[in-house]
Amino acid sequence: MKGIAVSTTVNGDAVDFVCEGRETLLDVLRNRLGLIGAKEGCGTGDCGACSVILDGELICSCLALGAEAEGREVETVEGMADGNKLHPLQKRFLEKAALQCGICTPGFLIAAKALLDSNENPNESEIRFALAGNLCRCTGYDKIVRAVSAAAGDLRRQKKARLKRRATK
Amino acid sequence: MRYESPRNSRDAVALMASERGDAYLLAGGTDLLVRMRGEFIDPDLVVDIKRIPGIQDIRRMTSGFSIGAGASCAALGRNKALVRAWPGVVEAAQLIGSDQIQGRCTIAGNMCNASPAADSMPALIAARAKAVIVGSGGRRRIAVDKIVTGPGKTSLEKGDIVVEIVLPIPPPKSADAYQRFIPRSEMDIAVCSAGVSLTLGPRNVVKQARVVLGAVAPTAVLVPNAARAIVGTRLDEDAMMKLAAACEKACAPIDDKRGTVEFRTEVAGVLARRVAAIAYDRARRKR
Numbered sequence: 539m540k541g542i543a544v545s546t547t548v549n550g551d552a553v554d555f556v557c558e559g560r561e562t563l564l565d566v567l568r569n570r571l572g573l574i575g576a577k578e579g580c581g582t583g584d585c586g587a588c589s590v591i592l593d594g595e596l597i598c599s600c601l602a603l604g605a606e607a608e609g610r611e612v613e614t615v616e617g618m619a620d621g622n623k624l625h626p627l628q629k630r631f632l633e634k635a636a637l638q639c640g641i642c643t644p645g646f647l648i649a650a651k652a653l654l655d656s657n658e659n660p661n662e663s664e665i666r667f668a669l670a671g672n673l674c675r676c677t678g679y680d681k682i683v684r685a686v687s688a689a690a691g692d693l694r695r696q697k698k699a700r701l702k703r704r705a706t707k
Numbered sequence: 708m709r710y711e712s713p714r715n716s717r718d719a720v721a722l723m724a725s726e727r728g729d730a731y732l733l734a735g736g737t738d739l740l741v742r743m744r745g746e747f748i749d750p751d752l753v754v755d756i757k758r759i760p761g762i763q764d765i766r767r768m769t770s771g772f773s774i775g776a777g778a779s780c781a782a783l784g785r786n787k788a789l790v791r792a793w794p795g796v797v798e799a800a801q802l803i804g805s806d807q808i809q810g811r812c813t814i815a816g817n818m819c820n821a822s823p824a825a826d827s828m829p830a831l832i833a834a835r836a837k838a839v840i841v842g843s844g845g846r847r848r849i850a851v852d853k854i855v856t857g858p859g860k861t862s863l864e865k866g867d868i869v870v871e872i873v874l875p876i877p878p879p880k881s882a883d884a885y886q887r888f889i890p891r892s893e894m895d896i897a898v899c900s901a902g903v904s905l906t907l908g909p910r911n912v913v914k915q916a917r918v919v920l921g922a923v924a925p926t927a928v929l930v931p932n933a934a935r936a937i938v939g940t941r942l943d944e945d946a947m948m949k950l951a952a953a954c955e956k957a958c959a960p961i962d963d964k965r966g967t968v969e970f971r972t973e974v975a976g977v978l979a980r981r982v983a984a985i986a987y988d989r990a991r992r993k994r
Contacts, residue, residue: 542710559710582741586807595810601740605710606755670894671805
């Protein structure tokens with residue numbers, strides 16, 4: 539079987555890999571690129587544990603082929619923190635105990651990031667609908683919703699401070 | 708399995724037509740990949756259509772809206788002109804799966820997958836949508852209700868590729884709506900569903916209507932008698948009862964764990980009434 543050479547961008551870094559035709563993006567991330575944040579829960583697009591952002595669109599990486607990533611941009615949970623500085627979502631998930639076993643957490647973080655990228659002040663209902671594609675069997679979701687809401691507030695405050703700094707310069 | 712991503716539709720057709728083994732098209736992949744991974748299918752060739760220029764675009768032309776076969780349902784929801792013109796089509800498309808699925812799934816794929824419960828079909832048929840097909844014999848346009856022939860079956864031939872779904876520009880005072888019944892608030896397969904598109908005339912009397920039911924027969928069904936029941940009325944109670952009765956009569960559903968024949972039949976009438984009322988209200992507020 540001849541492999542398919544793919545050049546793509548993962549979390550801002552240029553990445554090249556060779557994969558087989560039927561290999562999913564999830565398998566490529568985990569098995570070829572060593573990015574094991576995205577998890578396989580169901581493999582059928584129901585649980586959201588494999589969520590990544592592909593060209594700005596939230597997707598299940600188990601339902602995309604690795605070869606489809608050619609020339610595109612992939613964002614995974616590994617790209618959320620800035621070095622040792624956690625993303626506000628990650629910080630709030632820890633602080634609000636929005637995880638127990640942690641299997642679903644990377645998927646929730648990426649789905650929540652996709653939500654906050656397009657809606658900086660979502661209400662509870664919007665958060666719940668946006669995260670409906672992610673299943674968690676531990677937390678009962680309440681803590682996750684509260685963590686996302688708190689992180690949204692953090693991001694709004696950061697943005698405001700940034701704008702203020704720019705205005706006073 | 709070979710993976711190909713041709714740069715134009717002619718090459719895609721040639722690849723599909725010349726493959727001796729099992730060949731499948733990949734648009735959003737939200738059905739295809741599930742079937743591959745569940746080992747329901749074992750493709751020799753997968754042709755990804757998303758590299759064909761323009762195939763992910765949604766364009767408003769003087770003749771209507773062109774929705775590329777690779778445009779995600781999430782993209783439909785972001786297109787304000789389309790939402791304004793065909794709110795029912797968009798709300799149907801946006802009921803398919805979670806945000807993760809929305810980011811990939813397409814209405815062309817929803818149609819070609821040919822599920823009796825496909826959410827976009829009743830709304831597309833009600834809207835008189837046409838599919839633009841490229842095949843070995845060239846390019847043609849076919850009404851979407853001529854494409855799905857039964858569960859998992861279409862009238863498409865080997866090498867045929869749906870490249871666009873085309874919606875007309877709605878006449879003045881027109882609107883559409885779609886609803887489905889599922890036993891939870893979202894992310895499920897329709898137990899039964901209804902799509903209605905209508906145009907109002909003077910004094911808000913219904914001038915034209917199309918009523919389509921989903922998940923109550925092997926394919927989505929257009930119910931001309933239901934449309935007749937409301938044309939010439941302002942959706943008074945008598946018209947609504949006739950509409951529901953016509954819908955119930957058009958039902959030939961299956962009995963399964965998600966809904967009995969009796970339940971699906973009755974709910975089809977109820978949904979048709981509600982959806983007609985929503986479409987009517989939207990049309991009334993339009994110019």
